[in-house]
Amino acid sequence: MLIGGIEAGGTKIVCAVGNSTGEIKAKQSIPTREPDETLAEIKNFYSDYELEALGVGSFGPIDLDKNSDTYGMILNTPKTAWKHYDLLGSLQRHFQIPVYIDTDVNVACLAEYRHGVGRDVSSCLYITVGTGIGAGLVQDGRIFQGRSHPEMGHVRIPQHSDDSFAGICPYHRNCLEGMASGSAIEKRYGKKGNLLGNDVNVWEIEAHYLAHAIVSYTLILSPERVILGGGVMKQDSLFPLVRQKVSELMNDYVYMGDMSEFITAPELDDEQGVKGAIALTIGM
């Protein structure tokens, strides 16, 4: 049984064909252009395969309220051609098979839970620290969703005492994303994080913000594992700093087990998005 999995990002869209065990049989990356042009390329890729179902992990914001008239549509996005585009509907109309959609970060979390570093736990939180910050929770096999999908990247955290940066979130100024995203690092220091080397102060401040957020997430969601992905986490020195600060802040108040297993890097690399999209179609 073949299943399609699409990772729809702002700059590229990865189309894949795989199966329920997480095996990927074919994959192609196409640039994200205008919707109609892009959809034609997606259809073209899949024309060689007979799919049973299709899953999509998409950039957002997307409407994920199944009772809404705009379910599965891209909402407000700076990519104007995609604004209000009915991504789910277009795919359903063309393929005439079950199509499932969720946010890129929720799908990444599901991929790691099913096939990656979360495969041995019953709940995991996936946090992506890149241009922006987002997070998703999978618990007992299901993606957590309330009235809408979580917007965890925007939690408020206490300012670091050595940091006078005002924050760049257009909505909240100094929320987590406004203080600790890749864009915030670049704005604060005038260059990208990967060009800042091992400057202790930079990563000490970054770890302070991430640790405060992880402590909140842990107290509120009680996940068994916290996976930190995204470009900013390529800075290896961050992991030990974040673990140490989370331990200090939590002060043994809740059980987190071995910290190097509790807070960890993802495992699936390039195939995380498409594997998660395929996983969306199974047992949801």
Next chain:
Amino acid sequence: MLIGGIEAGGTKIVCAVGNSTGEIKAKQSIPTREPDETLAEIKNFYSDYELEALGVGSFGPIDLDKNSDTYGMILNTPKTAWKHYDLLGSLQRHFQIPVYIDTDVNVACLAEYRHGVGRDVSSCLYITVGTGIGAGLVQDGRIFQGRSHPEMGHVRIPQHSDDSFAGICPYHRNCLEGMASGSAIEKRYGKKGNLLGNDVNVWEIEAHYLAHAIVSYTLILSPERVILGGGVMKQDSLFPLVRQKVSELMNDYVYMGDMSEFITAPELDDEQGVKGAIALTIGM
């Protein structure tokens, strides 16, 4: 069909008999003494009724991990006679019927969801602001639980610029409970909150901390309604202040609807605990 519901608090235990519609037919309050003595009184109250099931909302911490050897036991508590007491096991052995247990705040949340101010929504968060601060989430009829029950009262929040209070949480000093619980208010001002009248600064600072926490809870859990209960919330001026600050902090980033419906007082008063305990036994 008769169902028993027990609200087990640190100073009193309320035993009730009711049914699945939320109707309470009999109720008795007994003081919380040593476990054996208290259990004898509980058994005595229920000896007149033939129960189908029994639910308990208990003070904590309790072990709620069903795979644990100590499931249903009271864990560390300052009430030394109850430390490591097997509350669930004792009740199961005596009554020989299905017995369900959860934390007092989770049970309060379930009561409001089923029979109170949350009856028209699909998810609600209940926050109790009393001597301590705790919170529980019910979503689609089920109490949310991760690896363990949430400990949301201990999230970190940014310090109010006019507040130099260091906080009283023995684990985290200036977490939400350390800054905004009834005990924190009493320590900061030298008298209990209900004796502080309408002093604008007092409630402005209190609302600052509660609003920051509610914003985090909302971004992470996306509940449809937030119910604020507990002794501190008897101060009527707090509700409008908290609503205003949550609106300001969120800055239209996520949809919360009418703020007076989004953040609201509980409805069930004295019978919240026993109604929630009875609700625990139904459809869980």
